[in-house]
Amino acid sequence: MPTRVPRRSMEESDPIANAIAPPQNESPEEREARIQKERAAKQVSDAIDAELSREQAYERKRPKPVKILLLGQSESGKSTTLKNFQLLYEPKAFRAERASWRAIIQLNVVRSIHIILDAIGRAQNTQDRPPSARSSISSHESLRLDAELVSLKMRLTSLLDVEKDLMKRLSLPGSVEWEPTERPLTSSPRKRQSRELAVNSTVAWKGAFTRPESGRNSCDTDHLVDWDDPADPGVLLHARSEDMKRLWEHPTVQAILEKQHIRLQELAGFFLDSLDEVTSLRYVPTDDHILRARLKTLGVSEHRMRLTDPTGGMSRDFRIFDVGGTRSLRAAWVSYFDDMDAIIFLAPISAFDQVLAEEPTVNRLADSFKLWTSIVSNKLLQHTNMILFLNKVDIMHAKLASGIRLSDFVDSYGRRPNDFDSASRYLRKQFHLILKQNSPIPRIFYCHLTNAIDTESTKYVLAGIKDMLMRSHLQESHLIL
Numbered sequence: 001m002p003t004r005v006p007r008r009s010m011e012e013s014d015p016i017a018n019a020i021a022p023p024q025n026e027s028p029e030e031r032e033a034r035i036q037k038e039r040a041a042k043q044v045s046d047a048i049d050a051e052l053s054r055e056q057a058y059e060r061k062r063p064k065p066v067k068i069l070l071l072g073q074s075e076s077g078k079s080t081t082l083k084n085f086q087l088l089y090e091p092k093a094f095r096a097e098r099a100s101w102r103a104i105i106q107l108n109v110v111r112s113i114h115i116i117l118d119a120i121g122r123a124q125n126t127q128d129r130p131p132s133a134r135s136s137i138s139s140h141e142s143l144r145l146d147a148e149l150v151s152l153k154m155r156l157t158s159l160l161d162v163e164k165d166l167m168k169r170l171s172l173p174g175s176v177e178w179e180p181t182e183r184p185l186t187s188s189p190r191k192r193q194s195r196e197l198a199v200n201s202t203v204a205w206k207g208a209f210t211r212p213e214s215g216r217n218s219c220d221t222d223h224l225v226d227w228d229d230p231a232d233p234g235v236l237l238h239a240r241s242e243d244m245k246r247l248w249e250h251p252t253v254q255a256i257l258e259k260q261h262i263r264l265q266e267l268a269g270f271f272l273d274s275l276d277e278v279t280s281l282r283y284v285p286t287d288d289h290i291l292r293a294r295l296k297t298l299g300v301s302e303h304r305m306r307l308t309d310p311t312g313g314m315s316r317d318f319r320i321f322d323v324g325g326t327r328s329l330r331a332a333w334v335s336y337f338d339d340m341d342a343i344i345f346l347a348p349i350s351a352f353d354q355v356l357a358e359e360p361t362v363n364r365l366a367d368s369f370k371l372w373t374s375i376v377s378n379k380l381l382q383h384t385n386m387i388l389f390l391n392k393v394d395i396m397h398a399k400l401a402s403g404i405r406l407s408d409f410v411d412s413y414g415r416r417p418n419d420f421d422s423a424s425r426y427l428r429k430q431f432h433l434i435l436k437q438n439s440p441i442p443r444i445f446y447c448h449l450t451n452a453i454d455t456e457s458t459k460y461v462l463a464g465i466k467d468m469l470m471r472s473h474l475q476e477s478h479l480i481l
């Protein structure tokens with residue numbers, strides 16, 4: 001026969017009731033004081049509840065933010081486009097970050113110098129080999145390093161310390177990584193190993209270089225940098241400025257770079273033509289320099305800004321998402337596809353003769369076409385506005401003008417003229433065709449030829465996009481007819 005378990009009292013079975021039960025043997029005065037306290041606590045709790053419901057009601061009534069996702073392969077210009085948005089709509093905050101960008105530009109300079117030193121090293125190795133070993137790379141044989149070049153090389157090796165110092169300051173735990181990247185600058189089979197700095201966008205790395213007392217909205221750029229810092233790498237860069245210039249302008253260096261197919265001017269974060277400014281003692285980057293600074297993105301960063309519609313005077317919250325474009329990071333994009341109002345897809349058309357840093361067998365333009373196809377055909381994005389930026393048109397102009405032929409890399413271009421208008425029209429048509437043939441439901445093709453480091457022209461493109469999105473967003477919210 002089952003034995004009956006006696007029912008426990010409420011206090012015994014419920015630990016919460018147990019905890020808040022009045023103490024035993026309470027005197028009438030103690031009871032009164034307790035009741036007063038409980039009444040006051042309930043008033044506070046009711047006030048918090050009322051505030052929460054008011055906030056929830058406000059959130060429900062408030063129009064949803066306009067969401068924009070920036071997509072495209074690595075180095076396509078996503079972060080640069082975000083910088084343009086910030087410069088246009090949050091100029092104070094953008095400029096308050098100059099000290100951090102100063103450090104990145106210094107790193108970019110040192111990286112370019114290292115690429116040159118590595119190239120000289122390779123040329124020297126070739127020269128030092130016995131003639132029998134040199135026969136297969138005979139194009140390097142005519143190069144001779146003069147005494148000046150050898151001593152420049154030795155002196156500039158000290159810049160390694162600048163790199164180390166900047167890295168130490170940037171290296172908040174988990175904030176940055178050195179990405180070992182293959183960096184072949186052309187489709188040439190020759191591979192070169194070089195390292196590129198990448199920052200995890202979720203970490204506040206920018207704080208490492210801004211003086212705490214300067215504040216985020218400080219406009220006084222001179223106060224952003226700690227000029228008395230004895231470890232400021234700007235001092236050594238200034239001391240080596242002439243050496244760097246002589247190295248970069250040295251005819252033998254130019255010949256070595258050409259022979260090794262290295263086009264430094266096209267490299268992200270190229271500042272060797274601005275060494276006077278960048279290495280001056282009290283250098284603070286201009287807006288243009290910040291746009292040209294290169295820092296690879298890891299992860300996804302969200303930027304919030306409040307934009308105003310100039311006609312109706314209405315304001316809307318905008319959220320812009322910037323992602324890392326390297327192949328290994330693309331799987332993370334899909335979790336941001338839901339609920340986006342627009343995607344700005346960047347295809348750097350000047351990269352038609354380059355390969356991916358992370359996958360040296362893949363042509364960069366082919367990768368952009370493939371990526372665009374997969375984005376426009378994605379069902380999760382069928383209602384999302386697609387805005388295509390055919391970016392880096394400045395480099396495209398220069399490349400075609402220098403005689404590099406699009407048809408050598410894009411067979412279907414055939415015998416069309418090798419000028420910018422024909423080439424850009426052709427590529428634009430190909431991207432349009434892909435959109436038409438692959439979109440799950442018909443959509444408008446918005447396309448702009450852009451140079452994201454040119455603030456003036458980009459300003460108009462972004463303002464147009466903002467107005468278009470604001471209007472369609474308001475219509476959807478039934479706030480305008």
Ligand SMILES: Nc1nc2c(ncn2[C@@H]2O[C@H](COP(=O)(O)OP(=O)(O)OP(=O)(O)O)[C@@H](O)[C@H]2O)c(=O)[nH]1
Pocket residue numbers: 072073074075076077078079080081267268269270291292293294295296297298323324325326391392393394395450451452453454
């Ligand atoms: N000349 C030129 N340079 C550009 C243009 N757009 C971007 N850049 C430069 O190209 C480099 C790469 O741009 P980013 O914006 O960092 O590229 P990203 O797409 O964010 O790259 P990941 O973060 O690796 O995905 C930067 O140094 C930019 O200054 C352009 O239209 N013309």
Ligand SMILES: [Mg+2]
Pocket residue numbers: 078079080295296297322323324325
């Ligand atoms: Mg980026």
